[in-house]
Amino acid sequence: MAEETIFSKIIRKEIPADIVYQDDLVTAFRDINPRAPSHMLIIPNKLIPTVNDIEAEDEATMGRMFTVARKLAEEEGIADDGYRLIMNCNNYGGQEVYHIHMHLLGGRPLGPITVG
Numbered sequence: 139m140a141e142e143t144i145f146s147k148i149i150r151k152e153i154p155a156d157i158v159y160q161d162d163l164v165t166a167f168r169d170i171n172p173r174a175p176s177h178m179l180i181i182p183n184k185l186i187p188t189v190n191d192i193e194a195e196d197e198a199t200m201g202r203m204f205t206v207a208r209k210l211a212e213e214e215g216i217a218d219d220g221y222r223l224i225m226n227c228n229n230y231g232g233q234e235v236y237h238i239h240m241h242l243l244g245g246r247p248l249g250p251i252t253v254g
């Protein structure tokens with residue numbers, strides 16, 4: 139059984155977060171350390187530690203993460219200018235919180251992908 143992270147507490151609203159969307163499969167909230175004018179995290183309600191742990195049964199949830207990203211980008215007014223979706227995996231990928239999350243970044247030109 140994977141160990142819970144702070145994101146499980148955000149999903150259950152046990153700690154404060156600026157939640158912008160929640161349904162039966164996913165939750166989205168603003169990143170505490172925004173790297174762009176719009177920076178949100180879209181996460182599954184189910185604890186999946188890394189992209190390596192995604193199972194076939196999670197496909198509907200993964201699809202929901204994308205449709206919610208699209209909806210939030212529209213609501214945020216960044217859809218036409220464009221935005222970036224990022225999922226980091228494990229140490230070399232720069233993952234810090236081991237509950238998978240899709241970063242939705244936009245609101246300024248982000249330039250080419252940079253790697254640290």
Ligand code: DGP
Pocket residue numbers: 144155156167168169170171179225226232233234235236
């Ligand atoms: P990553 O490096 O891909 O694991 O990104 C983790 C992100 O999670 C990072 O951008 C900061 C954000 N984050 C970490 N803890 C919290 C928190 O307690 N609240 C919110 N809103 N964001 C958090």
